[in-house]
Amino acid sequence: MNRELLELAADLHRRHRPFVIATVVWARGPSSGKQGSTAIIEADHTIHGWIGGACAEPAVLREARRVLNDGEARLMYLGPADELDGSTRNGVMTVPISCSSEGAMEVFMEPVLPQPHVVIVGRSPSVHTLARLLVAMEWRATVVDDGGDGSGFSHEVAVLTSLDGMGALGITDTTAIVVATQGHYDEPALEAALSTPAPYIGLVASSKRAASVLGYLRDRGHAEATLRRIHTPAGLDLGHIEHREIAVAVLAQLVAIRASGGIGGAPATTVAAPRTAVDPVCGMTVEMEGARFVAEHDGAAFYFCCPACKKVFEEHPADYVHAPS
Numbered sequence: 001m002n003r004e005l006l007e008l009a010a011d012l013h014r015r016h017r018p019f020v021i022a023t024v025v026w027a028r029g030p031s032s033g034k035q036g037s038t039a040i041i042e043a044d045h046t047i048h049g050w051i052g053g054a055c056a057e058p059a060v061l062r063e064a065r066r067v068l069n070d071g072e073a074r075l076m077y078l079g080p081a082d083e084l085d086g087s088t089r090n091g092v093m094t095v096p097i098s099c100s101s102e103g104a105m106e107v108f109m110e111p112v113l114p115q116p117h118v119v120i121v122g123r124s125p126s127v128h129t130l131a132r133l134l135v136a137m138e139w140r141a142t143v144v145d146d147g148g149d150g151s152g153f154s155h156e157v158a159v160l161t162s163l164d165g166m167g168a169l170g171i172t173d174t175t176a177i178v179v180a181t182q183g184h185y186d187e188p189a190l191e192a193a194l195s196t197p198a199p200y201i202g203l204v205a206s207s208k209r210a211a212s213v214l215g216y217l218r219d220r221g222h223a224e225a226t227l228r229r230i231h232t233p234a235g236l237d238l239g240h241i242e243h244r245e246i247a248v249a250v251l252a253q254l255v256a257i258r259a260s261g262g263i264g265g266a267p268a269t270t271v272a273a274p275r276t277a278v279d280p281v282c283g284m285t286v287e288m289e290g291a292r293f294v295a296e297h298d299g300a301a302f303y304f305c306c307p308a309c310k311k312v313f314e315e316h317p318a319d320y321v322h323a324p325s
Contacts, residue, residue, distance in 0.1 A: 001038045005049050008040055009112065016114040016140070018043050020064040022051050025075075026106040033105050043068055052078075052105065055097040055305065058287060060107055062276070063093070067109045079104030096283045097305075115139045116264035118254065119169060119198075121189045122181035123148050126204065130178065130247035131157045137251070142169060146185060166192045176200040176254055176263050178234055180246075186213045194226055199262055200254065202234025204246060277302070280320040281309040297321055 001009075001021070012019050024037040033052030040048045041064040051060050056078050063076055077094045083104065092106075117140040120127050127143060134141035135156045142158040143150075144166060150159035160166070163185070171177070177193040179186060179202065186205065190213065193201045203210055210232040217227060235249030236256070258264045275288045286293075286303040293304040297317045304310040313320050 002049075005038060005040055008048055012040070012042070013112065013114075016117070018068050018111070018113050020067050021110045021112060022060050022064065023108050023110075024051065024105050025108050028079075028104045033107075051107065055284070056105060056107070058305075059095045059097060059285065060109070062285065062287075063095070063109055067111045068113070071111050071113055073108070073110045076107045076109065077104070078107065095285075113264065114174065116254070116258055117142070117171075117175045119144060119166070119171065119175060119177045119193075121146070121163070121166075121177065121179045121193070122184070122204075124180055124182050125244045126246040126250075127180050128152060129244045130180075130250055133247055133251050144189075146181075146189075163188060163192055166196070171196040171198050173197045173199055174264055176202070176257070178202045178204065178250055180204040180234075183209060187216050190217060190230060191220070191222075194222065194229065199229075200257055201230050202250060202253070203230055203232040204234045204250070205232060207233070279303060279305045279309050281312050284309075 001023075009019070009021065020041045022039045022041055024033045024035055027033055027035050033050070033056055037050050037052070039051040039060070041061060045061055045065075047057070047061065051057060059078055060076070063074070067074060075092045077092050078097045079094075080096070115138055118130075118134055119142045120130055121144040123145045131141045131143055131153055135154060141156070142160065143153055144160045144163060146161065146163040148161055150161050153159050160169075175196070175198045177196070177198045177200065179189045179193060181189050183205070186203065186209070190201065190203065203213065205213065214227055214230070214232075218224075231253070234253065235246060236252045238245065238249045238252075241249065254263065276285050277288050278284070279286055280302055282305060284305040286305050288303055291303045293307055293310040295302050295304070295310055295314055298321065302313060302320070304313065
């Protein structure tokens, strides 16, 4: 990867933006993509670098969207359709391309997803311990110490000293919020958390205290469905534990939720998959929006990967009208 792409990758990582690194690990010429060619693909479909020409790039972009959605790296084989059966290997995705050069390539797709973001509200030994554990895990940690002075936390931990600032934290559906205010301001902290799209909201409290807090929120008009977003007591049940050990229980629960896809990864705002059609001549998948090569036959639209396929179709449409489109 060249220096420009390395710097871009570092910048995207600092800004917690998901992206895919696509690298050509094998190529058979003549092919515009060469072994070692690399591109960075963002969630909005923006591509930086070079991975291949008109045949390979659309297929790589489509697969990048899937890689971001499931967080799994994969290897793609792109080649002529009549070669795909002989190129099938366990774990390798095969994609037909119709390059007239009859080139082929393998592209390794690696997702780089933002680490989970955990917002901890309160000040206590368990809050400090949880913040340190999150830093050790290389997760993002933000502490909201309402009315405090923000002292005692490492420089890797972002600290706010006002609950009113939670709205500016960029909380998304990949963020977890842990309320550990020890009864000082549980209710306003939870109301602030419930106003966000965070999929996990945990309350560190005894069963008696939690029932009182939920009753207050219920009286304030919060629906039962809304209150069910609150996990209480926060953390896995590790038995009778010390105050600092509560942080371990909370982190264990967050790790389990992340493993199930509940937090972390690419946000749900990742660009949705576009409508596609299959080129009836070569079998290649073509994005319909903005397609350059389109032909109509008997009132139906057919989409093509290149002008050659379109020409073949227009010369003998009867041979292809029953192909998927």
